[in-house]
Each structure stands twice: as structure tokens, then as C-alpha cells.
Amino acid sequence: MAALFNGVDPMTIKDLPLNKSEEILQKLIRTNTENPPGNEKDAVDVILDYFEKYDLEKNIIDHGDNRASLYLKIKGISDKSIAFIGHIDTVPVENKDGWELDPFDAKIVGDYIYGRGSADMKGGVAAMITAALHILDNNIIPKKTLYFCFTADEESGGLGAKALIKENILKNTEFIFIPEPTGCQLGLAEKGALWLKITAHGKPAHASMPDNGVNAIENIFSFISSLKNEILDDKKHYLLGKSSAEITTINGGIKTNIIPELAEATVDIRTIPGDKHDLIIEKANKLIEKFKEKSGVEIRIKIENNRPPLKVKENDDNIIKLKEIFADYKFNPNIKGLNFYTDASQIIPELNCPFVIFGPGEDSMAHQTNEKTKLKSVKETARVFLEYILR
Ligand SMILES: [Zn+2]
Known part of the structure; x- marks a missing residue:
């Protein structure tokens, strides 16, 4: 009984x-x-x-x-x-x-x-x-x-x-x-979620003379690639697998022959236990400094969703x-x-x-x-x- x-x-x-x-x-x-x-x-x-x-x-x-x-x-x-x-x-x-x-x-x-x-x-x-x-x-x-x-x-x-x-x-x-x-x-x-809205502000120029401008699209793409390199690794959680970061929207440019001044993208980052979102933001901020020094591009990040x-x-x-x-x-x-x-x-x-x-x-x-x-x-x-x- x-x-x-x-x-x-x-x-x-x-x-x-x-x-x-x-x-x-x-x-x-x-x-x-x-x-x-x-x-x-x-x-x-x-x-x-x-x-x-x-x-x-x-x-x-x-x-x-x-x-x-x-x-x-x-x-x-x-x-x-x-x-x-x-x-x-x-x-x-x-x-x-x-x-x-x-x-x-x-x-x-x-x-x-x-x-x-x-x-x-x-x-x-x-x-x-x-x-x-x-x-x-x-x-x-x-x-x-x-x-x-x-x-x-x-x-x-x-x-x-x-x-x-x-x-x-x-x-x-x-x-x-x-x-x-x-x-x-x-x-x-x-999994956790960290959604970033990223904007890049460059300098327009005639596309035949790209050195006179700062290409916002090239920069935003390279920034996101660098960020992914910094934050993604082969670490696996036994139930969740690996973390990920995907570009989900991208906008920018106005004409084929103009170096784009503005670009905007969103990135959906999914994290596994052990990943720290604060650390990801810190790494992103350091990269922003690096990109500014290297090419003069102004990158800003807005956090749209942050769930651990x-x-x-x-x-x-x-x-x-x-x-x-x-x-x-x-x-x-x-x-x-x-x-x-x-x-x-x-x-x-x-x-x-x-x-x-x-x-x-x-x-x-x-x-x-x-x-x-x-x-x-x-x-x-x-x-x-x-x-x-x-x-
Ligand atoms: Zn539900």
C-alpha cells in the first residue's frame, strides 16, 4: 500500500x-x-x-x-x-x-x-x-x-x-x-539569447575612389565576422550543443557607385551555460575601439534582448x-x-x-x-x- x-x-x-x-x-x-x-x-x-x-x-x-x-x-x-x-x-x-x-x-x-x-x-x-x-x-x-x-x-x-x-x-x-x-x-x-542591433557609420565617396571614404557595409560585415571569431568556440553543452551567432538582418547603401555611409545589421547570438553575456558585450566594445582606430568607422551596439x-x-x-x-x-x-x-x-x-x-x-x-x-x-x-x- x-x-x-x-x-x-x-x-x-x-x-x-x-x-x-x-x-x-x-x-x-x-x-x-x-x-x-x-x-x-x-x-x-x-x-x-x-x-x-x-x-x-x-x-x-x-x-x-x-x-x-x-x-x-x-x-x-x-x-x-x-x-x-x-x-x-x-x-x-x-x-x-x-x-x-x-x-x-x-x-x-x-x-x-x-x-x-x-x-x-x-x-x-x-x-x-x-x-x-x-x-x-x-x-x-x-x-x-x-x-x-x-x-x-x-x-x-x-x-x-x-x-x-x-x-x-x-x-x-x-x-x-x-x-x-x-x-x-x-x-x-x-539556451540563452543575446540580440544585438549593430550600426556602422562610415564616410561616403565615389566608388571609383574607395580610399576617400569609409565603407560602412564592408566594416560592419568584417566587425561581425571578428566578433563571431572572438565569441564562438568548439565548447559543447551535453544537452544543448554549441553556441551560435547569426546575422539575421542587414541594411545599407544607396547606390552601386557610392561607398555606403551607413549600415545596420542584427545578430542573434544563442549561448550555452557557462557563456557570459557581459563578457560578449565587453569583447564587442573592445572590437569597436579597434575598428575605429583602424578605419575610422563608428560602430554602435544596442542590446535588443538579453536572456541568460x-x-x-x-x-x-x-x-x-x-x-x-x-x-x-x-x-x-x-x-x-x-x-x-x-x-x-x-x-x-x-x-x-x-x-x-x-x-x-x-x-x-x-x-x-x-x-x-x-x-x-x-x-x-x-x-x-x-x-x-x-x-
Ligand atoms: Zn512558449
Whole structure:
């Protein structure tokens, strides 16, 4: 016999009717929260409807313009807390004609549910709601206080995550779940992102006499190549592979026969644990000096996005506990790293606590046309949440 906790045998979770997650996910997908503009307040209303009859702390963070985040607090025996953080916005549907099914219809075909956000990450949010409802329906008082946080604007500036940090809501948190799509595998690391907007200011001249000018395009290209040489190496993280730096946009010049005075480029740098963004900026600033001395070009850098790489130790107690649950249910035991950043990149550095990225849907489905998620994986995720809470 498994030990009873608060009168609930955790093992009975195996027989739980978790089918409610289907209906919840359908409602969430049918509530359009493409960001921009977001309209996350509509999703907050859908979520609040489910919790109307329960007595628990419900806090809406209003961001204005029909945008809001929400956090629910289920008081536990201890003030120490576990937080579940899921974003309720989605990326926009770019190419509606390319979808075989309406992206906001939430049609179920076979094992899958289709729609914008089904993987990234309304599936994970539905699993959070399902788990919370189960706790409340069964009058379970969890050992630790539970926070279920539904954030706005993750796909852009991160309004919701920033508000959670600013209001210091998660100060007693000991472990964080981020149910982004990982195909129900445990995600123990994510790449950092450093986006640079680089401008070069040279001197125009007739292109037949290039020595009279300073070529902004030649210089910006050579600057970025030098920067890549300085910051990239063969170092590999066991889950994330190597860091990268890619020129993603470039503009400059006005005419074939004029040495360009101005050029502008953006570079998307993705980093692995151990890479320090401050050091990258420092190296870039030194190169700026060098280029100015050498050719007279004025280079400026603006940081457009700065999110550190993250990792959690495999021998962290929480991760060990999750691995045990995975083994009991014979879930895929492989761990993984995520190439993209999540809300964790804004929250973890502030709280400095262990975390896991774990949720239904494949990460390869995020932001894709015909986005879909296996319904079973939403239930599996809710199951793992409940086991973790109750064990
Ligand atoms: Zn996401």
C-alpha cells in the first residue's frame, strides 16, 4: 500500500478522470490570444470561470489594453512554495491559408488536437488547470503552497513574467515548473539569447575612389565576422550543443557607385551555460575601439534582448523525484535541453531556484502551421504534476 497523504492515496491518481483537460484546452485555443495584440484578459476570464466556485486566492495583474496575467494560490501546510508558470499568449497565425484546419477551432482528429497554441503552450496551461482543479475538488491541502501563474506576453516583452518578479510573488518558491512543449520529456537546460542591433557609420565617396571614404557595409560585415571569431568556440553543452551567432538582418547603401555611409545589421547570438553575456558585450566594445582606430568607422551596439542560458543539476532532489515518477509510469526517461528561451530566463536568475521545463506537445511544433498536440500528453503532464505535488 502506498502511504496516504491527506487521505489521498497518490497511486489512485493512475485512475483519475483527467478528461477535463480536453475541454479546457479546446476553450483556451478557441480564445484567440495572438500576440500582438495579446488580449490575454480573455484567456484569464476563461481560466477564472473554472475556479469560480472554489475558495482560493485569485490575483489578476492588469496590464491594460485587455491584457492581463493571473496567479492562483492554493495554501499548503508550509509557506514554502512550488510554482507552475505558463504563458497564455501565442504567436500570431501568419499564413492562415496554409492551415488544414481552422487554427482557432480546436478540432480533435484521432489522437491530436489542432490549433494555434495547442503545443506552445495552451496544452501545458490546460494541464496546470486540470491539476489545480483536482487538488481543489478533493480538498487536498498540499505540503507546500502552490502557485499557478498564467502570464501574458511571453512571446514578446514578457509583461507577465516581469510583473511576477516585480511584485515578489514567488519569493518563497523552491521549485518551478515551466510546462512549455518538451514532448513530455524533462527539460533541464535552455539556451540563452543575446540580440544585438549593430550600426556602422562610415564616410561616403565615389566608388571609383574607395580610399576617400569609409565603407560602412564592408566594416560592419568584417566587425561581425571578428566578433563571431572572438565569441564562438568548439565548447559543447551535453544537452544543448554549441553556441551560435547569426546575422539575421542587414541594411545599407544607396547606390552601386557610392561607398555606403551607413549600415545596420542584427545578430542573434544563442549561448550555452557557462557563456557570459557581459563578457560578449565587453569583447564587442573592445572590437569597436579597434575598428575605429583602424578605419575610422563608428560602430554602435544596442542590446535588443538579453536572456541568460539556464541549467539545473540532474541530481537536484526535485529532478530525482520527477525521474522516479517517470519510471513508475514508464514515461520517456530521456532528458533534454531547449534551444529556445522561455519565461524561465526572466524568472530563474531572479529567484535562483531549480526548475524543470516539461510539458505536452513537441517543441518542433511551436510557432508552426498546423500546430497540434497529442491529447494524451496533456493528461500525462497533469498526472506528473499531481504525483509531484502529492508524493
Ligand atoms: Zn512558449
